[in-house]
Amino acid sequence: MEPNSYANQRIARISSHLNPPNLKMNEHGDGSSLTSFHCRAKGASPGFKVAILGAAGGIGQPLSMLMKINPLVSVLHLYDVVNTPGVTSDISHMDTAAVVRGFLGQNQLEDALTGMDLVIIPAGVPRKPGMTRDDLFNINAGIVKTLCEAIAKRCPKAIVNVISNPVNSTVPIAAEVFKRAGTYDPKRLLGVTMLDVVRANTFVAEVLGLDPRDVDVPVVGGHAGITILPLLSQVKPHSSFTTKEIEYLTDRIQNGGTEVVEAKAGAGSATLSMAYAAVKFADACLRALKGEADVIQCAYVDSQVTELPFFASKVRLGRDGVVEFLPLGPLSDYERASLEKAKKELATSVEKGVAFIRK
Ligand SMILES: NC(=O)c1ccc[n+]([C@@H]2O[C@H](COP(=O)([O-])OP(=O)(O)OC[C@H]3O[C@@H](n4cnc5c(N)ncnc54)[C@H](O)[C@@H]3O)[C@@H](O)[C@H]2O)c1
Numbered sequence: 001m002e003p004n005s006y007a008n009q010r011i012a013r014i015s016s017h018l019n020p021p022n023l024k025m026n027e028h029g030d031g032s033s034l035t036s037f038h039c040r041a042k043g044a045s046p047g048f049k050v051a052i053l054g055a056a057g058g059i060g061q062p063l064s065m066l067m068k069i070n071p072l073v074s075v076l077h078l079y080d081v082v083n084t085p086g087v088t089s090d091i092s093h094m095d096t097a098a099v100v101r102g103f104l105g106q107n108q109l110e111d112a113l114t115g116m117d118l119v120i121i122p123a124g125v126p127r128k129p130g131m132t133r134d135d136l137f138n139i140n141a142g143i144v145k146t147l148c149e150a151i152a153k154r155c156p157k158a159i160v161n162v163i164s165n166p167v168n169s170t171v172p173i174a175a176e177v178f179k180r181a182g183t184y185d186p187k188r189l190l191g192v193t194m195l196d197v198v199r200a201n202t203f204v205a206e207v208l209g210l211d212p213r214d215v216d217v218p219v220v221g222g223h224a225g226i227t228i229l230p231l232l233s234q235v236k237p238h239s240s241f242t243t244k245e246i247e248y249l250t251d252r253i254q255n256g257g258t259e260v261v262e263a264k265a266g267a268g269s270a271t272l273s274m275a276y277a278a279v280k281f282a283d284a285c286l287r288a289l290k291g292e293a294d295v296i297q298c299a300y301v302d303s304q305v306t307e308l309p310f311f312a313s314k315v316r317l318g319r320d321g322v323v324e325f326l327p328l329g330p331l332s333d334y335e336r337a338s339l340e341k342a343k344k345e346l347a348t349s350v351e352k353g354v355a356f357i358r359k
């Protein structure tokens with residue numbers, strides 16, 4: 001054994017203990033462990049501070065793992081109302097730079113959020129077969145409200161990525177909470193619709209016989225059923241589709257979530273593909289925060305692209321969040337008709353979210 005390796009092993013073992021007091025655990029129970037007092041201070045690695053709210057859930061766990069690998073992250077705060085000690089201990093053993101801290105329960109929510117640059121919210125209940133995303137409103141609306149009230153207090157300048165469903169309503173809820181608190185910056189609040197883009201790229205690539213990494217499908221509107229509108233006329237590389245292909249692809253992309261919910265047969269909704277999509281989106285936000293130019297993603301945002309107050313479309317991201325809305329571009333007749341149907345449903349979902357806070 002090298003002279004220092006024993007000490008190094010001990011320090012590695014206690015790294016998961018460098019946590020808030022509630023998560024200090026001594027698994028050895030022999031009273032002989034090093035404490036944080038004995039550890040040499042680690043120079044702060046450059047990077048961003050990211051909090052995941054709902055970190056112990058089906059999405060939260062793989063999302064936390066993948067964010068721990070992201071070199072742009074220096075500090076990773078994992079918050080949930082259950083099970084964060086275990087998830088935090090587990091993830092903190094990964095030999096990547098981000099320092100991981102766990103926070104458990106409402107009493108620690110504000111500590112989890114203090115000073116964060118990016119907050120990702122996958123907290124809330126998922127669908128079971130036969131449910132719509134809107135059926136989750138009654139539970140998830142209150143969860144998102146509480147979390148956003150704490151964000152307004154502790155990291156009002158953070159970029160916020162909302163994953164909790166129904167996204168078409170939870171993003172307007174978040175906006176209303178921030179308005180009430182006097183901290184609303186529409187550029188910094190983004191509903192995550194990346195999974196629709198990920199699915200669209202995958203399914204279109206299958207039909208075209210291409211590698212999905214070479215395919216780019218804009219998906220606009222919102223994140224539920226007919227509000228999910230893939231713009232197949234704008235697929236890159238430029239491609240033409242038969243009417244049958246357009247109908248098949250639109251239906252499959254709009255119902256991708258339901259396809260997973262049914263396949264999981266009561267055990268929840270998409271978690272792994274969602275974690276992948278959430279990390280892709282969060283990474284884009286962090287690259288833009290760092291100053292990378294030309295970061296363009298689809299997101300559900302406070303929008304000027306249509307007459308609706310919130311709409312998903314391509315946006316350019318920068319150091320302050322959304323810095324530009326890209327125009328919808330020329331639509332096919334099929335897409336124009338679908339957009340009108342989507343707008344009606346979206347308007348209702350937005351109003352429902354706003355009314356939840358204003359009532
Ligand atoms: N935007 C999208 O594309 C997309 C995709 C998939 C799932 N979702 C949605 O994401 C949400 C989470 O899905 P999941 O499969 O991870 O569910 P899950 O039940 O596996 O995990 C949710 C987690 O949230 C936690 N939680 C509950 N109340 C909380 C609170 N007040 N504060 C903090 N954490 C709390 C739970 O303890 C749990 O760990 C669902 O609403 C689901 O519909 C959205």
Ligand SMILES: O=C(O)C[C@H](O)C(=O)O
Pocket residue numbers: 126127133165195256257258260261269270
């Ligand atoms: O379908 C769901 O309920 C989860 C998510 O919105 C999805 O699109 O997979």
